[in-house]
Amino acid sequence: MHDAVARSGARPGARAEALAAYALAAPTFLLMWAMLLGPAVAVLLLSFTDWTMGDPEVPWHGLGNYLELWNDRVFWISLRNTLVYVGVSLPATVLLGLLAALLIEGAAFGRAWYRAAYFLPVASTLLAMALVWEFMLHPRVGFVNQVVGLFGVPRQDWLNNPDLALLALAAIGTWQNLGLAMVLFMAGLTAIPKDLYEALAMDGADGAWERFRRVTWPMLGPALVFVVAITCIRGFQVFDTVAVLTEGGPSKSTEVLLFTMVQNGFTFLRSAYGAAITVVFLAFTLLLTLAQTWLLERRTHYA
Amino acid sequence: MASLALHRISKRFGTTEVLRDVSLDVADGEFLAILGASGCGKSTLLRILAGLEGLNAGTVEIAGRDVTELPPKARNLAMVFQTYALYPHMTVAANIAVPLEMRRLSALARLPVIRALVPGARTTRQGIAAEVTRVADALGLAALLNRRPAQLSGGQRQRVALARAMVRQPAAFLMDEPLSNLDARLRAEAREEILGLQRRLGATVIYVTHDQAEAMAMADRVAVMRAGRVVQVAPPRVLYEQPDSLEVARFVGQPPMNALPATVDGDGALVVAGARLPFRTPAAGALMLGVRPEALAVADHGIPARVVRVEYGGADAILHVEVAGASGALARLDPGASLAPDATVRLLPRRAILFDADGTRLPLHAAERETAHA
Numbered sequence: 045m046h047d048a049v050a051r052s053g054a055r056p057g058a059r060a061e062a063l064a065a066y067a068l069a070a071p072t073f074l075l076m077w078a079m080l081l082g083p084a085v086a087v088l089l090l091s092f093t094d095w096t097m098g099d100p101e102v103p104w105h106g107l108g109n110y111l112e113l114w115n116d117r118v119f120w121i122s123l124r125n126t127l128v129y130v131g132v133s134l135p136a137t138v139l140l141g142l143l144a145a146l147l148i149e150g151a152a153f154g155r156a157w158y159r160a161a162y163f164l165p166v167a168s169t170l171l172a173m174a175l176v177w178e179f180m181l182h183p184r185v186g187f188v189n190q191v192v193g194l195f196g197v198p199r200q201d202w203l204n205n206p207d208l209a210l211l212a213l214a215a216i217g218t219w220q221n222l223g224l225a226m227v228l229f230m231a232g233l234t235a236i237p238k239d240l241y242e243a244l245a246m247d248g249a250d251g252a253w254e255r256f257r258r259v260t261w262p263m264l265g266p267a268l269v270f271v272v273a274i275t276c277i278r279g280f281q282v283f284d285t286v287a288v289l290t291e292g293g294p295s296k297s298t299e300v301l302l303f304t305m306v307q308n309g310f311t312f313l314r315s316a317y318g319a320a321i322t323v324v325f326l327a328f329t330l331l332l333t334l335a336q337t338w339l340l341e342r343r344t345h346y347a
Numbered sequence: 348m349a350s351l352a353l354h355r356i357s358k359r360f361g362t363t364e365v366l367r368d369v370s371l372d373v374a375d376g377e378f379l380a381i382l383g384a385s386g387c388g389k390s391t392l393l394r395i396l397a398g399l400e401g402l403n404a405g406t407v408e409i410a411g412r413d414v415t416e417l418p419p420k421a422r423n424l425a426m427v428f429q430t431y432a433l434y435p436h437m438t439v440a441a442n443i444a445v446p447l448e449m450r451r452l453s454a455l456a457r458l459p460v461i462r463a464l465v466p467g468a469r470t471t472r473q474g475i476a477a478e479v480t481r482v483a484d485a486l487g488l489a490a491l492l493n494r495r496p497a498q499l500s501g502g503q504r505q506r507v508a509l510a511r512a513m514v515r516q517p518a519a520f521l522m523d524e525p526l527s528n529l530d531a532r533l534r535a536e537a538r539e540e541i542l543g544l545q546r547r548l549g550a551t552v553i554y555v556t557h558d559q560a561e562a563m564a565m566a567d568r569v570a571v572m573r574a575g576r577v578v579q580v581a582p583p584r585v586l587y588e589q590p591d592s593l594e595v596a597r598f599v600g601q602p603p604m605n606a607l608p609a610t611v612d613g614d615g616a617l618v619v620a621g622a623r624l625p626f627r628t629p630a631a632g633a634l635m636l637g638v639r640p641e642a643l644a645v646a647d648h649g650i651p652a653r654v655v656r657v658e659y660g661g662a663d664a665i666l667h668v669e670v671a672g673a674s675g676a677l678a679r680l681d682p683g684a685s686l687a688p689d690a691t692v693r694l695l696p697r698r699a700i701l702f703d704a705d706g707t708r709l710p711l712h713a714a715e716r717e718t719a720h721a
Contacts, residue, residue: 237430237432239428239430239432240432240434242397242399242419242426242428242432243426243428243432243433243434243511244434244445245398245399245418245419245420246397246399246419246424246425246426246446247445247446247449247511248420248446248449248450249420249445249449250418250419250420251454254449254454254457258434258445259434262434262436263435263436265436
């Protein structure tokens, strides 16, 4: 970069050209820092302080918040719950999303209708939908209990049972994100060249399984990595269902990272402590994004 | 290898008729080119033969067996696609191995983990690997076996597609414009390579192309298609010298054949632009005389023409002229020819083909002894 500038320095007008380039890039650059990177850096700095909301002074606290986190039982429960939530909802969302995409892609008619239907939960506010779910999961009149009852399973109080509440939330999360995964997979499916299937047919394969294994699945690589990353990140972001349906309970069984963060940062006014939790959350997100980028570059772009 | 036959094939996409009553026979070991402009239905015909496309009427036979209702797999044909259609996530070796794996390994033995448990699969796989190496050697791909398609040049990809088609013994090879994505030099090389392979294997080849030079140079016979119909099937020489119709005559040959309006005088001699030519015909009325550019020579008598320009081409020169006020007539001359624009010359056809007003070929006799006078 510097070499290029130095070499082109010999050319008349090169300096003006470089200045113009920086001037034109400046607004975007400034906005990017102000809107995207700035807040993240602010949160990081805040996590090293002992500041509380409204405090005129910002006392330096070093790694104090992180040490406290390390010894905070609730934080570890919250982290574990978040990982369980992601661990359950991620494979379910990816598998069901892929299945839905394949079925809709293969449908003879009504594709647009099915696509819209599956996408509805993504487009609607989960807050409003949570009301419906609360009703569905109601221990006495809920639809879910009526259905499982048909299979001889006894009634459950889904949202008030410490063993079931987190799984119920993961199921709602899956229900919501499935449509997004489906849409992304469908975009991936349409990008697969048709002649690959034809070549495979000429090569002697005619079964659906062979077509899926030899062409569809490998060619969906980029879409798959993207779906996994985005579902993972959305899983880490789980908050609204917890806040509306369980408030972290019963007995912390649905306490998740963002809920803990919001409670500390906004309810208990421990802004700096909340910032430290946010940093942990951001670290996971960043790690996922990096892994996704690396995988996309390395493994799944064949052409 | 086997013979192929298409019998009275019709195909519609919605209300558009793409193929109308097409019949075609290909002998065992024959190289047949299907030549036509884009959109004439030639690729659709090939895909119907392959079983990739259904048909509305007609039958497809391979080696005398009716395969009309059979899926591609059961037809045992190999196809080279215009885009090559290589599996981008597999190495060259894996790409070439797919047709053998599909046919020789059971469904169970093809599964990733379970295959280790299937008896005999190991031996079969070794056999497949040996054949992949053999074919790769024959096509000069030995050094590339572990690469992915994205790491190959266009010419190399084309050879991999060829290798994948050749690795088993198919009843016939179907090729859909296999050279159209290569540059001119590679195309010439690949042409030789495909021809060499075809001769060596004694293979039946159906070769779809829009490039008439390719069709003429490679094929034993050429089927010319226009608007969903096969208009003539003949060896290249017959196609060029005795086209059935003006349509075929104008389509085959570069630069294209001249079509000059002609009449017949009282003696049965042909007259073009007022000039009596040394040809006789029993026909009468408004006719079209087809003259190849290389069959026209500048002479002291013949068709009067006004020079528009001379296009120097190295090995020859193309003379553009106006005949009876209509431009677009061409004559192929020696590269040394120099004629001033607007000069009037006389062009004498050495050979010609006569068509009626509908473009159907009519008999024409040379009348050498009767000297024509303008």
